[in-house]
Amino acid sequence: MHEELPQFSDVQAAMQRIAPYVHHTPVMQSSHLSKVLGMTVMFKCENLQKVGAFKARGACNAVFALDAKQVASGVVTHSSGNHAAALARAAALRGAPAYVVMPTNAPEVKKTAVRGFGGQIVECEPTLIAREREAKALMDKTGATLVHPYDDVWVIAGQGTAVLEMVDQCEQPEVYLAPVGGGGLLTGSALSVRALWPGTRVIGVEPLGADDAARGFRAGERVCGASPKTIADGLRGELSARTFSLMRRDVDEVLTVSEASIIEAMRLIWHHLKIVIEPSAAVPVAALLEGQVKADRAAVLLSGGNVDFSLLSSWFG
Amino acid sequence: MHEELPQFSDVQAAMQRIAPYVHHTPVMQSSHLSKVLGMTVMFKCENLQKVGAFKARGACNAVFALDAKQVASGVVTHSSGNHAAALARAAALRGAPAYVVMPTNAPEVKKTAVRGFGGQIVECEPTLIAREREAKALMDKTGATLVHPYDDVWVIAGQGTAVLEMVDQCEQPEVYLAPVGGGGLLTGSALSVRALWPGTRVIGVEPLGADDAARGFRAGERVCGASPKTIADGLRGELSARTFSLMRRDVDEVLTVSEASIIEAMRLIWHHLKIVIEPSAAVPVAALLEGQVKADRAAVLLSGGNVDFSLLSSWFG
Numbered sequence: 001m002h003e004e005l006p007q008f009s010d011v012q013a014a015m016q017r018i019a020p021y022v023h024h025t026p027v028m029q030s031s032h033l034s035k036v037l038g039m040t041v042m043f044k045c046e047n048l049q050k051v052g053a054f055k056a057r058g059a060c061n062a063v064f065a066l067d068a069k070q071v072a073s074g075v076v077t078h079s080s081g082n083h084a085a086a087l088a089r090a091a092a093l094r095g096a097p098a099y100v101v102m103p104t105n106a107p108e109v110k111k112t113a114v115r116g117f118g119g120q121i122v123e124c125e126p127t128l129i130a131r132e133r134e135a136k137a138l139m140d141k142t143g144a145t146l147v148h149p150y151d152d153v154w155v156i157a158g159q160g161t162a163v164l165e166m167v168d169q170c171e172q173p174e175v176y177l178a179p180v181g182g183g184g185l186l187t188g189s190a191l192s193v194r195a196l197w198p199g200t201r202v203i204g205v206e207p208l209g210a211d212d213a214a215r216g217f218r219a220g221e222r223v224c225g226a227s228p229k230t231i232a233d234g235l236r237g238e239l240s241a242r243t244f245s246l247m248r249r250d251v252d253e254v255l256t257v258s259e260a261s262i263i264e265a266m267r268l269i270w271h272h273l274k275i276v277i278e279p280s281a282a283v284p285v286a287a288l289l290e291g292q293v294k295a296d297r298a299a300v301l302l303s304g305g306n307v308d309f310s311l312l313s314s315w316f317g
Numbered sequence: 318m319h320e321e322l323p324q325f326s327d328v329q330a331a332m333q334r335i336a337p338y339v340h341h342t343p344v345m346q347s348s349h350l351s352k353v354l355g356m357t358v359m360f361k362c363e364n365l366q367k368v369g370a371f372k373a374r375g376a377c378n379a380v381f382a383l384d385a386k387q388v389a390s391g392v393v394t395h396s397s398g399n400h401a402a403a404l405a406r407a408a409a410l411r412g413a414p415a416y417v418v419m420p421t422n423a424p425e426v427k428k429t430a431v432r433g434f435g436g437q438i439v440e441c442e443p444t445l446i447a448r449e450r451e452a453k454a455l456m457d458k459t460g461a462t463l464v465h466p467y468d469d470v471w472v473i474a475g476q477g478t479a480v481l482e483m484v485d486q487c488e489q490p491e492v493y494l495a496p497v498g499g500g501g502l503l504t505g506s507a508l509s510v511r512a513l514w515p516g517t518r519v520i521g522v523e524p525l526g527a528d529d530a531a532r533g534f535r536a537g538e539r540v541c542g543a544s545p546k547t548i549a550d551g552l553r554g555e556l557s558a559r560t561f562s563l564m565r566r567d568v569d570e571v572l573t574v575s576e577a578s579i580i581e582a583m584r585l586i587w588h589h590l591k592i593v594i595e596p597s598a599a600v601p602v603a604a605l606l607e608g609q610v611k612a613d614r615a616a617v618l619l620s621g622g623n624v625d626f627s628l629l630s631s632w633f634g
Binding site for chain 1: 349433627630
């Protein structure tokens with residue numbers, strides 16, 4: 001299945017596989033916030049997910065789909081974000097070694113998270129080429145299976161399970177919004193929306209400073225090698241050929257938002273829902289705040305809540 | 318009943334009365350946080366309550382206990398904190414006028430919250446005498462019923478309903494911790510703990526800079542007229558004769574914590590539970606963080622989540 005595109009049945013299988021290992025996260029609403037945003041908005045709180053992000057879903061699905069021999073050899077990835085911690089956790093749950101390639105300049109707090117789950121960090125130069133080369137070397141040496149943060153059928157199917165849960169938690173919305181970085185969450189979500197909420201528009205949102213998905217979506221050709229600049233650190237990746245194909249097939253629209261709107265959207269969520277979300281999670285809310293979406297009822301996936309508190313004063317100060 | 322002390326049966330009646338108007342808030346846990354605090358800790362999330370604080374419970378109980386004639390004349394209070402917004406909301410739900418006496422220097426954000434629920438603000442000089450005089454004048458003029466933030470049997474009984482919910486949400490803890498300011502939450506909670514979790518110790522926690530309850534508890538005599546100094550703005554009030562009596566009867570211990578611990582506890586909750594709590598809510602967590610409580614299993618009431626975001630840099634900067 002790894003060479004192909006995932007199907008909705010893969011999302012259903014993922015739900016069965018990961019249910020014991022992830023939270024069934026709540027859907028929240030606030031009448032005040034709906035008033036501010038001009039429509040009823042339902043928020044799927046993946047910031048309250050294990051490891052503080054939806055990434056727990058895809059990582060668990062990939063790891064629990066391994067066979068016994070693969071488990072013994074372990075898994076490897078080259079993310080420095082939420083996926084790294086999610087993969088280390090999933091591997092620990094199955095007793096598999098986890099190798100995480102991280103640049104030498106990765107924040108200490110992220111290394112600590114990976115080590116806290118027993119993951120082994122392998123440092124490399126802070127370039128994409130060095131990361132991929134180091135991951136390849138580790139696979140050759142250990143026989144570990146690569147679990148890419150988003151260019152992976154199991155991972156994409158796992159991310160789609162959040163919407164699967166939502167169907168029992170709220171009414172069908174006119175629009176569903178998720179952030180787009182590498183595209184795993186957006187395209188996995190779209191598989192579920194297409195199957196379960198026919199007629200609902202699927203909208204990806206990204207920062208204007210990291211608008212490769214929006215440009216590629218409009219042009220019909222994937223944009224590579226851009227230099228993203230945004231506080232939404234989870235959305236700095238670029239689509240793979242696989243997630244780009246899925247996006248073109250299943251997503252209705254890709255919007256971009258300003259950094260100022262991201263910060264204001266983050267503040268609004270903290271203030272009205274009393275929950276902590278990271279900048280990347282605020283990006284779809286920013287699109288509503290900017291009045292870019294016309295609807296009476298929207299569903300938004302809040303992707304994560306891992307915040308570097310030393311940055312707060314630069315956001316809200 | 319207003320001249321007497323509330324009973325557990327009043328808490329049970331309050332639960333019936335207010336259930337349609339308040340959230341059944343979740344109880345959260347985090348294995349990481351339990352590790353940091355050295356025991357299993359269950360958090361009752363009243364920051365996710367209506368108006369962002371447990372105050373919605375007591376205010377609703379007081380307002381929905383009024384008879385038709387009292388409803389027509391309305392309610393009055395002289396709180397400038399969460400109780401003011403909670404009372405305005407409760408009154409609006411019953412179609413009763415709400416008058417809130419606030420000092421001229423009250424923060425604009427708090428006035429906005431009261432007005433948002435249709436409450437009428439009456440300004441006065443920023444002294445306790447002026448506040449009480451103005452409230453009395455309003456009662457004489459309008460016939461409105463005073464709903465004191467904590468020196469009120471209905472309010473105390475209402476605050477006790479949070480623990481009533483917890484009994485179905487988690488195992489019995491060895492200790493139950495709540496913050497203490499005016500004492501309404503602590504003593505209302507204690508009524509429920511005594512009835513439903515016999516053997517559980519009830520601990521009140523307050524900032525060292527507002528330690529009137531702790532000193533009064535030790536001395537056996539109420540401390541009045543202190544000048545509290547703490548970032549926990551919800552805990553600057555002092556006990557009434559009524560809440561002092563209840564505390565002496567039903568509470569096992571009153572602890573004090575430092576301002577630094579309050580900030581660190583607040584940061585820990587934001588970081589590990591991904592929820593926003595205000596400084597007052599962090600106070601019981603600070604006692605656990607300081608190692609003042611010996612237990613394997615604790616329950617903590619997180620009292621509210623109304624934060625002035627302009628202060629963040631002074632806390633976490």
